[in-house]
Amino acid sequence: MLSVYTKTIVKILDGKKIAEEIKLELKAEILEMGKNGMTPGLAVVLVGSDPASRIYVANKKRNCEEVGIKSASYELAENISQSKLMELISRLNDDENIHGILVQLPLPKHIETQKIIEAIDPRKDVDCFHPENAGRLLIGQSARNASRGDADGPRFLPCTPGGILELLKRSNIEVAGKDCVIVGRSNIVGKPLAALLINAGATVTVCHSRTRNLKEKTLRAEILIVATGKAGLISADMVQPGSAVIDVGINRMADGKLVGDVDFENVKNVASAISPVPGGVGPMTIAMLLKNTITAARNLSS
Ligand code: NDP
Numbered sequence: 001m002l003s004v005y006t007k008t009i010v011k012i013l014d015g016k017k018i019a020e021e022i023k024l025e026l027k028a029e030i031l032e033m034g035k036n037g038m039t040p041g042l043a044v045v046l047v048g049s050d051p052a053s054r055i056y057v058a059n060k061k062r063n064c065e066e067v068g069i070k071s072a073s074y075e076l077a078e079n080i081s082q083s084k085l086m087e088l089i090s091r092l093n094d095d096e097n098i099h100g101i102l103v104q105l106p107l108p109k110h111i112e113t114q115k116i117i118e119a120i121d122p123r124k125d126v127d128c129f130h131p132e133n134a135g136r137l138l139i140g141q142s143a144r145n146a147s148r149g150d151a152d153g154p155r156f157l158p159c160t161p162g163g164i165l166e167l168l169k170r171s172n173i174e175v176a177g178k179d180c181v182i183v184g185r186s187n188i189v190g191k192p193l194a195a196l197l198i199n200a201g202a203t204v205t206v207c208h209s210r211t212r213n214l215k216e217k218t219l220r221a222e223i224l225i226v227a228t229g230k231a232g233l234i235s236a237d238m239v240q241p242g243s244a245v246i247d248v249g250i251n252r253m254a255d256g257k258l259v260g261d262v263d264f265e266n267v268k269n270v271a272s273a274i275s276p277v278p279g280g281v282g283p284m285t286i287a288m289l290l291k292n293t294i295t296a297a298r299n300l301s302s
Contacts (some may be wrong), residue, residue, distance in 0.1 A: 011273040015275055016278075019284050022290075022291065034068070040293045040297035041072065041099050042064055042069050043074065044057055045102045051128075063289075076088075082111050085111060089103075090236070092124070093120070093121040100126035101126070102127055103120070123155065124300075126296055134158075137158065140154070155296075156292040158192045158288075160193075161193035163284030163285045166284060168231040169275065176200060179203050179205075179222045180223045183207045183211075183224075183225070183227065183261070184226065214277070221239075222240065225245075225246040226245070226249035231251035231260070232262075242271070246280070247274070250260070
């Protein structure tokens with residue numbers, strides 16, 4: 001059958017604007033919590049002086065302040081020992097004023113990242129990286145149990161995948177029944193996103209560096225999500241006309257400019273919707289972190 005696609009105006013998925021809307025909602029929620037004497041608290045732990053990590057941490061703290069979350073930051077020397085870092089995590093686990101703990105990754109090579117993640121109290125694991133939370137995410141929540149009010153589902157959604165789902169939802173892009181292709185299989189983005197999309201009723205293909213004929217797979221996507229850290233990996237000829245494209249990648253070019261993994265200028269002429277970099281998934285990730293901190297505060301006090 002001959003398929004005729006008539007190009008309409010592309011919709012730019014404005015993550016920055018949507019994140020601001022979410023932050024207003026969260027601010028109102030925190031004001032209400034304040035009436036009951038509760039202020040959500042987030043501990044942000046930074047090890048070493050990686051410039052990108054410093055920017056991310058400062059950004060997260062500024063966003064906390066904007067909505068009324070109390071943030072406490074711990075800036076530790078690059079050569080801190082694993083046991084000293086574990087001691088700090090243990091103190092934060094016991095601190096009643098701290099409801100969320102975020103350890104900025106990557107950690108220096110001498111630290112066993114997985115051990116640190118597993119040391120965080122899963123109830124305070126607002127990044128949703130702890131195996132208990134990752135497992136709950138994979139299992140999802142059955143409609144039957146949800147309707148009975150059983151709390152067998154995930155406590156939190158991981159920030160970037162959760163932010164992507166929220167971006168799609170608030171842009172009126174239906175996920176259920178869609179063919180979704182994710183490029184990237186990391187524990188932070190690709191894998192948890194696949195679980196979330198499956199739970200939301202999508203049919204999901206996950207591609208990675210060993211995938212043969214990537215273009216053949218991406219062309220099948222009604223929703224294409226790219227998280228590789230490879231600038232310009234997805235060109236216009238790899239995108240199904242009329243599809244929605246979500247660009248997670250953050251790549252700093254030699255001239256200092258930030259770009260995604262998708263050739264935005266050309267792909268926007270093919271897709272029906274596309275998220276920009278910067279201003280797409282990044283702000284949504286932070287909004288979800290704030291949301292998770294509020295959820296953690298509520299759960300811990302109930
Ligand atoms: P990782 O490096 O952990 O994973 C990258 C993934 O991309 C891997 O699965 C890798 O495959 C795959 N990949 C690499 N090259 C190719 C290729 N040529 N073809 C197909 N697949 C490929 O990165 P992250 O998931 O942590 O992050 C990905 C990007 O998203 C980065 O730019 C990061 O900065 C950004 N990011 C943005 C966030 C935001 O809030 N906007 C949050 C988190 C990340 P393989 O597994 O086989 O090696």
